[in-house]
Amino acid sequence: MVDPVTLEVLRHRLQAINDELIQVTVRTTGSPTVYEAYDANSAVLTPSGDALCIGNYVLRLSLGFDTTVKHILGRYALNPGIRDGDMFYTNDPWAGAGHQNDTVMVAPIFWDGELVAWAGVSLHEMDVGGPLAGGYGAQARDVYGEAPLIPPVKIVEAGSVREDIEAVVLRNSRTPAFNALDMRGRLAAIVRARARIHETIRRYGVETFIEAQQRILDVAQQAMARRLRELPDGTWRQEGFLDYDRLYRVRLVATKAGDRLVLDLRDSSPQAPAMVNATQHLLEGSVMATILVELCYDMPWAPGAFKRNLEVLTTEGTLVHARHPAGVGQGGTAAAYLAQCLVSTALDKMFAASDKYRHESQANWVPSTKRPVVSGLNRRGEVYAITLIDQAGGGGALSYRDGPDTVHLAGAPMMAMGNVEVYERLYPVLYLYRKHAQDTGGPGKYRGGLGTEVALTPHKSPAPVQLLNLAGCAFHPEGRGLYGGLPTPAQPTFLLRGTDALEAMARGRTQGGYDELAARSTQVLKSRVVVKLRRGDVYVSVQAGGAGYGDPLERDPERVLADYLNGACSLEVCRQVYGVALDVHNKAVLAGETQALRQRLRQERLLGQVGRPGQHTDPSAVGATGRSPLRLGDAVTLLAGADGTVWACQRCGQTLGSGRQDFRRHAAVLEVGLDTYSPWNRFAWDTFVLRQFACPHCGHLLDVQPRRKKGPTMYDSVATDALAGWLAP
Amino acid sequence: MPRSTYRIGVDIGGTFTDCVVVDGAGRLAAMAKSATTPGDQSLGVIEALSLAAQCLGMALPDLLAHIGGLVHGCTVATNALLERKGARAALVTTRGFEDTIFIGRVMQKRAGLSPQEIAHQSRLHKAEPPVVPLALIRGISERIDAEGDVLCPLNEDEVRRALAELIDEQGAEAVAICFLWSFLRPEHERRIQEMLSVQYPDVYVSASHEVAPVLGEYERTVSTVLTAYLGPRVSSYLHGLEWRLQDEGLSRELLMMTCRGGLTSVADASQHPLLTLDSGPVGGAIGGKLFSRTYGLDKVICADMGGTSFDVSLVMDGDTPLETLPIVDQYSFYCPKVAVHSIGAGGGSIVSVDVTGMPKVGPESAGACPGPACYDAGGTEPTVTDVDLVLGYINPDYFLGGRQTLSRARAEESLTRVAAGLGMDCRELAVGAFTIVNARMADMVNKLTIESGHDPREFALLAYGGASGTHLPFLAQELGVKAVYLPEASSVFSALGMVRGDIIHTVEHSFLAILPLADKDAAAIVTLFGELEGRVLAQFQSEGWPREQVKLTRYLNMKYRLQVHELAIPVGDLGNPDMSGLAQDFEGRYEQVYGTGTGYRQVGIEVVKLRVDGMASPPSPPLAEAAHRPQPDPSPALKGTREAYFPSLGRFVPVKTYDGGRLRYGNVLEGPCIVERMGDTIVLPPGVRGYVDEYGTVRLEV
Secondary structure (H helix, E strand, O other), rough: OOOOHHHHHHHHHHHHHHHHHHHHHHHHHHOOOHHOOOEEEEEOOOOOOOOEEEEEHHHHHHOOOOHHHHHHEEEEEHHHOOOOEEEEEEEEOOOOOOOOOOOEEEEEEEOOOOOEEEEEEEOOOOOOOOOOOOOOOOOOOOOOHOOOOOOOOEEEOOOOOOOOHHHHHHHHHOOHHHHHHHHHHHHHHHHHHHHOOOHHHHOOOOHHHHHHHHHHHHHHHHHHHHHHHHHEEEEEEEEEEOOOOOOOEEEEEEEEOOOEEEEEEOOOOOOOOOOOOOHHHHHHHHHHHHHHHHHOOOOOOOHHHHHHHHHHHOOOEEEEOOOOOOOOOOHHOOHHHHHHHHHHHHHHHHHHOOOOOHHHHHHOOOOOOEEEEEEEEOOOOOEEEEEEEOOOOOOOOOOOOOOOOOOOOOOOOOOEEEEEHHHHHOOOOEEEEEEOOOOOOOOOOOOOOOOOOEEEEEOOOOEEEEEEOHHHHHOOOOOEEEEEOOOOOOOOOEEOOOOHHHHHHHHHOOOOOOHHOOOOOEEOOOOEEEEEOOOOOOOEOOOOOOOOOHHHHOOOOHHHHHHHHOOOOHHHHHHHHOOOOOOOOOOOHHHHHHHHHHEEEEEEEEOOOOOOOOOOOOHHHOHHHHOOEEEEEEOOOEEEEOOEEEEEEOOEEEEEEEEOOOHHHHEEEEEEEEHOOOOHHHHOOOOOEEEEEEEOOOOOOOEEEEEOOOEEEEEEOOOOHHHHHHHHO | OOHHEEEEEEOOOOOOOEEEHHHHHHEEEEEEEOOOOOOOHHHHHHHHHHHHHHHOOOOOOHHHHEEEEEEEEOOHHHHHHHHOOOOEEEEEOOOOOOOOOHHHHHHHHOOOOOOHHHHHHHHHHOOOOOOOHHHEEEEEEEEEOOOOEEEOOHHHHHHHHHHHHHHOOOOOEEEEEEEOOOOOOOHHHHHHHHHHHOOOOOOOEEHHHHOOOOOHHHHHHHHHHHHHHHEEEEEEHHHHHHHHHHOOOOOOEEEEEEEOOOOOEEHHHHOOOOHOOOHHHHHHHHHHHHHHHHOOOOOOOEEEOOOOEEEEEEOOOOEOOOEOOOOOOOOOOOOOOOEEEEOOOOOOOOEEEEOOOEEEEEEEOOOOOOOHHHHHOOOOOOOOHHHHOOOOOOOOOOOOOOOOOOOOOOOOOOOHHHOOOOOOOHHHHHHHHHHHHHHHHHHHHHHHHHOOOOOHHHEEEEEEEHHHHHHHHHHHHOOOOEEEEEOOOOHHHHHHHHHHHHHEEEEEEEEEEEOOHHHHHHHHHHHHHOOOOOOOOHHHHHOOOOOHHHHEEEEEEEOOOOOOOOOOOEEOOOOOOOOOOOOOOOHHHHHHHHHOOOHHHHHOOEEEEEEEEEEOOOOOOOOOOOOOOOOOOOHEEEEEEEEEEEOOOOOOEEEEEEEEOOOOOOOOOOEEEEOOOOEEEEOOOOOOOEOOOOOEEEEOEE
16 A cells, blocks of 8 residues: 555645646747636546646636546547557537637556556637637527537647647637647647656556555545535525526525535526536536635645535536537636636535634635637737736635735636736737726625726727627626625626727826726627727726625724725715715714714614514623634624524624524515615616615624525525534533 | 955855855855844844954954955845835836736736645735835826837826825835836836936836836836835945945955846945845855856756755756746746745754645744754744654754754654654654655655756755755655765855856847848847847956956747747857758757657747856865875764664664764765764765765765
């Protein structure tokens, strides 16, 4: 048996080998999507295709390699065969690619005729063909209107690129030279990885190498099982929406019992015609990305192992489990990312209910990507097509600190955003500004981080710039706050026609924000539409930040003042959402007025009170939280009641029903308009509301759910029975 | 020998300020250590210099009046940055892009973190606090485009208002200026420099087109802001030190060690304070380069295992590779720097149980206070030093040459406690931890060598720093390295590197041309190389180096079209005027790095940059005892025997211990045995043979 020390050495070695796969890829590519934004990832897998370790760039990009490898093993063993020196290529989302642009190269690694591992790299290719330059397939009727699918093919045979197969791939692309360079870069990366694996086997022996793979999976799985057992059992429900040709729904029921986690997404909308659907493996890979960064942050990232304790339930033909030929051109950042946000909230509520892991509980990060996909002719008159990774959303707040500003998507820790100068050099565009956008962080006792606002216009472009508005959550809030923290606002995109931006510049005035641009017309763009920009037209995009944590009326007024002074929050939000009155001239908090204002705002929350408030207990009894085994944020705490346990408001001690039920059922419920917490929601649909759950006695905000009007409330149930004994005197 | 040929190196470390004096022949004439004085580092420098003068039987003014040069490496910039004690710096930038430094290309949240830290999503955040607050940033109306055309002229009214607010109202001591595309067209930045020099002559100014004239506004902004943040501190320290030294009689210019591995003047270091970051470890790397030349080694792994970190740099073909975009405290900036890589693995690294229930070593360190459990100074967590003690490698009565006594009982106690949680005993855990820490270091070395496409087994291992002698011989076995060098006076190795190291000046010039070169391009390249060489030589001349002592090397940076990462190809004297071999040289090198069949000639090959390196070398030390006949028998230095554990034997065995101070040239050592020196302990595992060479270096054949 491999001793623990050798195992540790081998685990690190595999990690180092895996990291090198990306390093070589980044150094040899010609695509700014890869060298500037790191939209790529790698993995090393067992001979049977279980992922042993993955890189920490865009996680989901290599979380489908198991599917690719199993596809190859299952179908190609005899014809065309799987031999030393072979490499396989695919962009087929039903065979392991995220979407068609995320092309995958994987290779079997042999030792002395025996298959001992697989290694691979996936990266976002600028263009892989199809009607729409840059990919994604917006407005397609089905997958045939998107970029062509290349199922796994043997692109490298005995160490050499198969030029006939490569020609099939390149012939379809608008950017063939880049794709060919990326092919060879990955060839170099995999050759390097194979040499390192061979060195390792020479040093430790092939039996040890193979056995260590199983042991790595075992220890990783045991660590995850331990973590799950430490967390409370229960069921958490979430629902989110996706805006495309119509509104689609993803529903999650997350159930944790012992060391098993079941994520049930079966009650989601039927699949869309194209673009936004996720294939089953993409959905599973994306969910795994969330589990890695939130649940397994201190474990060896061996996804093959974690799958053993996880069950993801979906129904074929839905948004999260697309049936061919539904289109899937943007699955990774559409349906799958929405599911990631829902799973994240479920995990974060699970953490919040654990004393040990309370600090891991974080509100949602930005709920959807925003990127312009531009194409046309560059300043030299050559065809280009590129996804500009030029914006960033914010991170969610935690129970003890504000969310970080501009961190971009969750589950992609090493990804980066491009420098303006890099994009302006390569493409005929000019950025008018790029800055932190005010009021984009979800308010809360701790505020969500900010997103960006960016403005882009064609510049010295020999042809109109075609722009696909790769966006989502344009008209409704989606990033969920926790325990009174507010959601992220909607993230609108504007198309300003016929501005005088360039002329104004020539006269000595630049634009510092959306409100400074004078335009002939302004249009709020739907998500995922294609427009053409001509001289003077400006694309303005606002990216949401992260969601908030805890009641905003509990935020330290000095922090609110600082938020105002550094531009994070408008005066209006400081006053109406945080209940803080500021003396702007003297840069000071008006303490008396703030107190009165906060009192009034709390009272207003009780206007829609439903049901009868429960018994009012002494707040001092609640103050003794050391005795309670369960506190949910700063919202409620579990106390001993007459028969079993009861929930109580942490602020005033008001009881909120039996511990066996969701506390929301006994809260004062009020629905308010979305524009009450962020000016960006002026552009949101009025069919969505904020459903507030407040303490019926003191108005302390316990939870907020962005809902469609009349949509069901999402209830949780934490298993509290086991805690009753703990509370007995 | 005239005393005026003494050269002095002073290296400020976290604990000690080291001073070495070498004579005209490069021999170590004196060495001294004094406590580093964090408040005013110049006090410690003067103290160390005085002690060194004392060793030579001289008064400090006497020494300073008669030296050939004084080279200095300091931690002023590094400390000011890490502790956020820099100047009150303001930033003036293109309006609409004021948040660039905070957005940090999103990757600021993970820049410089370890993979395990990066994996922990809920802990990711930006640099805290930022080196410049939003309140000290002003956006100015102006805009230049990617072709260098002015789209919006500089709005000077806005500039005047901004400067008045920043300096008069907010009290900024330094102003950084960074506009988009200024490296193509610097006139807007220059105009503000002019306005500042007229109106605010005392304010420190950094402009991005001077600090980092390269593409990429985030990294350029960071470089410019850090320069403004650190400049006033570095400048006042260096000028203060220079004044003090002149007061003490210094007759020569004070030269600063740079992170690029060269030397520069106080004036230049004050203008470009980023050059002084990490100059201590870089001194070690430069010492390593010199060492490799002395021994005629091509490829050397220079490894410094100290108390908390393991710092590694490489010598490749006699040179130290540079890192073009270093990261400090989550900020990445343009300031090419000798690549010194660190992981948290040293004598103070803590042994614990990780989340998977496996033993783990580091990266946390017990530091110097309370230190390892065996210090018996309140530390209860076992460390690598405790492990080394339990395994019998270090002598509890001869730690730091006997200045400190270690408690074996405390070490065993702490290890036993952690071992219990793993179902192990004290010794099993000690063996495991010893192997794990060595494996972590081995993986890091593997990564450094491997990433550049080189096999660690082709390297020699140069080991210095307090814990190296104990661990690196084992590491060498793990890496497959055949030769290990443990130099004498390894505790002041970095200061020695500064004073003995090569003096290097580099100039570069962007030059775009596609292969095969057109005649005019080939001619232009030849002309440009001539100009660049002239500039390098002028620099050396101003420092008093004769032409014949300066060695020049020409490089062409090339890449496949579309790529951004380049390879530097040495091009010799370009004797062949059509330079027809360039494509072959490039592709040969490319395939050497990335593998056969990985090139893609169809996209074309292009030249993007010319570079000339000039190098002058101070005299090397002669062979210390070359005149003596080698004496193979080490028994005169025999100290005694003790039990030590060797993983390859699986048990404790009695081994001979030698007094390093009494070993002589030619002594042959057979492992297993142990050599106790003033600053370190060398452990020779079974089967390893060592001998003492002409320089006093203990060399191991693994």
